Amino acid sequence: MATRSLNSNRPADKYSSILNAAIKVFARNGFFNSKVADVAREAGVADGTVYLYFKNKDDILTSIFDEKMDLVINRLSEDFSKIDDPRDKLRHLIRSHLTWLGRDRNLAIVFQVELRQSTKFMEQFSTTKVAEYFGLIRQAIEDGQRRGIFRKSFNSKLATKILFGAIDEMVTNWILSPKRYDLASTAETVIDLFFNGVVEK
Amino acid sequence: MATRSLNSNRPADKYSSILNAAIKVFARNGFFNSKVADVAREAGVADGTVYLYFKNKDDILTSIFDEKMDLVINRLSEDFSKIDDPRDKLRHLIRSHLTWLGRDRNLAIVFQVELRQSTKFMEQFSTTKVAEYFGLIRQAIEDGQRRGIFRKSFNSKLATKILFGAIDEMVTNWILSPKRYDLASTAETVIDLFFNGVVEK
Amino acid sequence: MATRSLNSNRPADKYSSILNAAIKVFARNGFFNSKVADVAREAGVADGTVYLYFKNKDDILTSIFDEKMDLVINRLSEDFSKIDDPRDKLRHLIRSHLTWLGRDRNLAIVFQVELRQSTKFMEQFSTTKVAEYFGLIRQAIEDGQRRGIFRKSFNSKLATKILFGAIDEMVTNWILSPKRYDLASTAETVIDLFFNGVVEK
Amino acid sequence: MATRSLNSNRPADKYSSILNAAIKVFARNGFFNSKVADVAREAGVADGTVYLYFKNKDDILTSIFDEKMDLVINRLSEDFSKIDDPRDKLRHLIRSHLTWLGRDRNLAIVFQVELRQSTKFMEQFSTTKVAEYFGLIRQAIEDGQRRGIFRKSFNSKLATKILFGAIDEMVTNWILSPKRYDLASTAETVIDLFFNGVVEK
DNA sequence: AATGAATGAGGGTTCATTCAT
DNA sequence: TATGAATGAACCCTCATTCAT
Numbered sequence: 001m002a003t004r005s006l007n008s009n010r011p012a013d014k015y016s017s018i019l020n021a022a023i024k025v026f027a028r029n030g031f032f033n034s035k036v037a038d039v040a041r042e043a044g045v046a047d048g049t050v051y052l053y054f055k056n057k058d059d060i061l062t063s064i065f066d067e068k069m070d071l072v073i074n075r076l077s078e079d080f081s082k083i084d085d086p087r088d089k090l091r092h093l094i095r096s097h098l099t100w101l102g103r104d105r106n107l108a109i110v111f112q113v114e115l116r117q118s119t120k121f122m123e124q125f126s127t128t129k130v131a132e133y134f135g136l137i138r139q140a141i142e143d144g145q146r147r148g149i150f151r152k153s154f155n156s157k158l159a160t161k162i163l164f165g166a167i168d169e170m171v172t173n174w175i176l177s178p179k180r181y182d183l184a185s186t187a188e189t190v191i192d193l194f195f196n197g198v199v200e201k
Numbered sequence: 202m203a204t205r206s207l208n209s210n211r212p213a214d215k216y217s218s219i220l221n222a223a224i225k226v227f228a229r230n231g232f233f234n235s236k237v238a239d240v241a242r243e244a245g246v247a248d249g250t251v252y253l254y255f256k257n258k259d260d261i262l263t264s265i266f267d268e269k270m271d272l273v274i275n276r277l278s279e280d281f282s283k284i285d286d287p288r289d290k291l292r293h294l295i296r297s298h299l300t301w302l303g304r305d306r307n308l309a310i311v312f313q314v315e316l317r318q319s320t321k322f323m324e325q326f327s328t329t330k331v332a333e334y335f336g337l338i339r340q341a342i343e344d345g346q347r348r349g350i351f352r353k354s355f356n357s358k359l360a361t362k363i364l365f366g367a368i369d370e371m372v373t374n375w376i377l378s379p380k381r382y383d384l385a386s387t388a389e390t391v392i393d394l395f396f397n398g399v400v401e402k
Numbered sequence: 403m404a405t406r407s408l409n410s411n412r413p414a415d416k417y418s419s420i421l422n423a424a425i426k427v428f429a430r431n432g433f434f435n436s437k438v439a440d441v442a443r444e445a446g447v448a449d450g451t452v453y454l455y456f457k458n459k460d461d462i463l464t465s466i467f468d469e470k471m472d473l474v475i476n477r478l479s480e481d482f483s484k485i486d487d488p489r490d491k492l493r494h495l496i497r498s499h500l501t502w503l504g505r506d507r508n509l510a511i512v513f514q515v516e517l518r519q520s521t522k523f524m525e526q527f528s529t530t531k532v533a534e535y536f537g538l539i540r541q542a543i544e545d546g547q548r549r550g551i552f553r554k555s556f557n558s559k560l561a562t563k564i565l566f567g568a569i570d571e572m573v574t575n576w577i578l579s580p581k582r583y584d585l586a587s588t589a590e591t592v593i594d595l596f597f598n599g600v601v602e603k
Numbered sequence: 604m605a606t607r608s609l610n611s612n613r614p615a616d617k618y619s620s621i622l623n624a625a626i627k628v629f630a631r632n633g634f635f636n637s638k639v640a641d642v643a644r645e646a647g648v649a650d651g652t653v654y655l656y657f658k659n660k661d662d663i664l665t666s667i668f669d670e671k672m673d674l675v676i677n678r679l680s681e682d683f684s685k686i687d688d689p690r691d692k693l694r695h696l697i698r699s700h701l702t703w704l705g706r707d708r709n710l711a712i713v714f715q716v717e718l719r720q721s722t723k724f725m726e727q728f729s730t731t732k733v734a735e736y737f738g739l740i741r742q743a744i745e746d747g748q749r750r751g752i753f754r755k756s757f758n759s760k761l762a763t764k765i766l767f768g769a770i771d772e773m774v775t776n777w778i779l780s781p782k783r784y785d786l787a788s789t790a791e792t793v794i795d796l797f798f799n800g801v802v803e804k
Numbered sequence: 805a806a807t808g809a810a811t812g813a814g815g816g817t818t819c820a821t822t823c824a825t
Numbered sequence: 826t827a828t829g830a831a832t833g834a835a836c837c838c839t840c841a842t843t844c845a846t
Contacts, residue, residue, distance in 0.1 A: 013331025032318070036821080045828090048267035116317045117233070118233070119231065119310060120231065141399065142377070150401060155363050155390055158391070161371060162370065162394050165370025169367075176324055192354075194394070195398045198360060248808065248837090249838080258837070432720070432723065433721075437840060448808055450843080453843080459841065513726055515721060519635070520716060521712060524779050551802065553802070560793070564793060564797075568768040570771075571772075592761070592765060592805065595797070597802045599798045599800030600797060601754070651833060653817095679820060
């Protein structure tokens with residue numbers, strides 16, 4: 001631990017340096033307009049060094065996604081194991097998602113915009129990590145349906161997408177808005193509407 | 202009229218030819234991987250001709266957005282003027298949106314993936330046309346709140362984004378899915394959940 | 403004559419319109435940076451019309467040279483036939499040259515800069531018209547030598563080039579200088595030095 | 604030293620390789636008709652390598668001028684410091700100029716033709732280096748006037764241009780002439796006429 | 805003769821990637 | 826491991842020229 005912080009250039013750190021530099025650079029200029037050399041400069045390494053840690057430019061982008069999603073999914077899975085009520089699970093997921101990205105605008109930009117460069121990327125993400133994330137949502141929903149907490153009359157897969165789409169749009173709007181409001185504070189409305197709908201009973 | 206359709210290459214059509222060719226090409230290869238020459242070939246015109254109708258490659262992409270959004274917004278505005286019940290308005294909008302893009306997979310790909318290349322594009326779209334589209338949704342929601350049909354306890358702007366995000370995610374999932382299901386058929390679940398929420402009463 | 407001025411769009415005039423437009427445009431932007439379309443617009447004709455009067459873009463440039471040089475050479479030849487003293491001939495040529503270009507800065511720019519684009523042009527000019535112009539100078543010099551007015555100890559061809567170079571440099575310096583002095587007023591020094599040299603006797 | 608000449612491709616030489624290749628290529632095809640790829644091939648480097656040493660194609664051309672003019676001016680300044688008589692200074696300058704370019708036809712072509720592509724280039728040159736060169740001539744002339752060696756009755760600035768123009772025209776005529784005579788041998792006539800003029804005394 | 809829409813060849817420049825050191 | 830000079834493929838856009846009207 002002590003030694004970790006003493007040598008910030010230790011190989012193990014270069015990977016992270018480059019990854020974090022990439023998030024900053026991609027958020028600033030966009031993935032296609034960012035040069036590998038820009039990322040290298042921001043990370044304080046030589047151009048060639050990037051290729052010791054990443055296969056190519058695309059790999060940097062997908063690695064950002066993979067690394068960050070792993071963190072999120074692992075944390076969320078663990079949290080979920082401690083929460084019983086499916087409503088609480090969804091509340092927690094919505095709040096976590098919006099809090100997480102609301103704290104790191106650069107990362108949010110990369111997730112909402114840069115990662116959606118092409119169907120190639122998108123398809124790649126949709127399988128694997130995103131499927132896992134969707135799985136967490138869906139399990140909570142289906143659990144709720146089984147327990148009679150949620151209605152059984154809707155398709156749980158579609159409900160999963162609807163909730164994800166709602167959350168996702170919160171983030172997208174936030175990064176595109178010139179206003180600097182608190183993203184996390186939008187969570188309660190998402191929760192309320194997903195649970196209760198808009199119609200007056 | 203008859204003669205119009207007989208000659209698809211008359212000057213007035215070049216603009217449309219190129220635009221439609223671009224939708225096909227961008228959907229197939231992605232915007233950044235598509236060459237202007239590809240679009241020209243698909244449209245059956247010379248490379249240089251593209252520049253008689255479009256300022257540059259970016260302009261082709263934004264023109265696709267502008268042209269198509271104008272159509273949608275105009276049609277929807279007109280339809281809305283004939284619908285009284287805010288619930289019916291939203292039902293109509295949701296069904297129309299999903300039917301429209303469900304009928305043109307290439308256009309859907311361009312709208313869901315290619316148009317979100319960069320914050321530059323996104324910001325540009327968010328103002329103008331997207332704002333108009335959001336406006337249509339929001340007016341229906343606020344009208345419903347005023348009339349007591351929808352609950353007054355939620356923020357209408359956030360509800361607008363939530364609904365849009367839900368619809369948008371339907372489309373994105375549809376184009377990314379290897380399965381070829383009917384996009385429009387997902388509309389009813391979106392309507393049901395947005396209106397009633399997931400919670401059992 | 404009267405009819406000439408009544409119809410400025412008469413075919414015969416288009417040639418001149420385009421030529422004069424080209425002088426203006428080439429002087430402003432340089433030959434390579436000028437588009438045929440620029441010349442056409444300046445001349446008030448369609449792009450294609452230029453090609454009814456000129457073989458191609460190069461031909462416009464060489465035509466400027468040919469037309470203007472013909473005028474100059476013819477006038478000068480005629481003037482020379484009325485002047486006996488070789489010194490007076492050279493005085494007249496020097497003054498005429500500098501007065502002529504001093505009155506038309508655009509033409510001067512085309513002659514001093516744009517016409518020297520390439521050895522291809524230069525070689526083409528050196529034969530033909532320039533040779534004629536050099537011939538006028540040289541004849542006066544050799545006549546002066548024959549008559550014992552000028553020294554016989556120098557090579558008349560070289561003296562011709564030296565005089566031409568001196569005059570030419572006056573013009574070049576004038577168009578490049580930000581100062582707007584009278585080019586013709588430099589003639590007297592050229593005359594004095596070419597005749598008498600710099601050395602104090 | 605021995606190793607220097609054995610390895611003409613070592614990094615430090617790439618700049619010179621490209622510059623010399625450019626002189627050859629520009630002289631052969633003209634600046635506008637030469638491709639950067641031609642220069643690269645002639646220099647034995649990749650296209651992109653050119654841009655590691657030069658900002659763009661124009662920069663190659665201006666660098667040729669700057670590099671060569673620096674050499675000339677420095678050498679001439681040093682020589683001048685060892686020569687007292689202004690007449691000898693001018694004799695030396697005229698002979699050097701004509702000997703220098705007479706030995707390198709390609710360089711002469713670039714200097715007399717290609718560097719005069721546009722007023723943009725010309726103006727750029729006229730300030731800076733050319734001004735220095737003119738300064739050397741002018742100082743010798745004014746020194747001669749001060750000492751009573753040269754007449755005081757002419758404007759030294761104009762005399763400077765006249766001499767430069769005369770020398771310059773020698774070179775231009777030489778490169779355009781199909782005859783392959785010795786350029787340096789024309790120096791004596793330039794000297795004689797500039798000093799003594801053409802008129803018999 | 806005049807038009808101007810259409811053509812399509814052409815090239816300067818960028819930048820992801822490699823590899824000798 | 827790290828470097829960064831070198832590579833060379835790739836492409837948008839311009840514009841001289843043509844030709845159907």
